Amino acid sequence: MPPIIDSVNAFTQFIPPLSIEVKNNSLKGYRFAVKDVFDVKGFRTQAGNPDYFAQIAPSVKTAQAVTILQEAGAILVGKTHTDELGGSLFGLNEHYGPPINSYSPNCVPGGSSSGSAAAVAANLIDFALGADTSGSVRAPASFCGIYGLRPTFDRIPTTGVLPISPHLDTVGVFARHPDIIAQVLDVYGIKEQREFSRLRIIPYLVNSLEETLKQSFQEKLTEFQGLTSSSSPFILDEETLTQWSTVIRTIAMYGLWNVHKDWILKTTPTFGKLISERLKLASSISTEEYKRALLQQKEIQTFMDDGLEPEDVVVFPTVHDIAPLLSSSLSHLKDFALKTSRHTCVAALSGFPEITLPLRNVNIRGCFGMSFLGKAGEDVSLTTFASKAHSILYGKKSL
Structure with missing residues (x-):
């Protein structure tokens, strides 16, 4: 080669x-x-x-x-x-x-x-x-x-x-x-597969998109309606997802600090601005806050498991916008990460699989992702569903 x-x-x-x-x-x-x-x-x-x-x-x-x-x-x-x-x-x-x-x-x-x-x-x-x-x-x-x-x-x-x-x-x-x-x-031995029959859309995450992205997302979604026999909303509102984003940031940052704190305190390594601020915030999270977040994660897992059927495929924007510019300010990136966590927390906290389908040519500034999420174990079902969506958008060729 x-x-x-x-x-x-x-x-x-x-x-x-x-x-x-x-x-x-x-x-x-x-x-x-x-x-x-x-x-x-x-x-x-x-x-x-x-x-x-x-x-x-x-x-x-x-x-x-x-x-x-x-x-x-x-x-x-x-x-x-x-x-x-x-x-x-x-x-x-x-x-x-x-x-x-x-x-x-x-x-x-x-x-x-x-x-x-x-x-x-x-x-x-x-x-x-x-x-x-x-x-x-x-x-x-x-x-x-x-x-x-x-x-x-x-x-x-x-x-x-x-x-x-x-x-x-x-x-x-x-x-x-x-x-x-x-x-x-x-x-990896992951082979289970079923056909999804119901599309579940998260309205808040779609409606919070910038207008041109929202229109493009909805147009592409219309092209996929024939992949299932029915569709219905899956309600996760702003208050819920804001709370969930706090839960995931608490768990992730507490873990990040506790994995590395002994090395950091002993050797005082040099870090860039983004991770320095994140580590500073992470070091302030108490064990009690962390334990509460883990209990909340269990509640979220129960909520998601009860709220979805095996034939459901949930669809939502992978993140809330296209990629930030390389020249973006630190404050813009921090705000971007906070908003994005409302999207990424759903799969991470529930433990459910999620695949990102790239929506190319929807915006002159960059690419944008549409996510499909299924219940635990539906990994291959998601890749099959994404493959059908890929054929609709791009034909048989790879990107």
């Missing part, structure tokens, strides 16, 4: 051909990369921070999620950029620079799985792994105009992946066609 020329600043490290015992050839010929929070034997994990990279020892074992893919014949070609410690949404790493968003070069690529999304969007690899705690696969997919799946919680092993929260962390997959994601899921 020809060498990869990293034209979009996606990669942190290239991995030379490794001697792997291939157990089957399900993914033979596919090249993939992983966010640099996944351990690869013999390589150090960068985690988006040069001080962390300098102090960490080479990994003694490869992350389980990576090994499974290699044993299926997929070729690991490298590790990709991430926001520092996986703790931001935009891919604006002050140490290494942002990966280039091929679809919208003046916009952020999204994060924290920025390099994985950028590499797939630039057609450098066939698919990539990211890690999604509170939106780190779905937001970059929306911004870069590709598919991104956050699977059912705990379906893909996270052993060997730098953690943020054991209650939220999920290994996700990027690709330019949902059928490739389905092939990856099959290798």
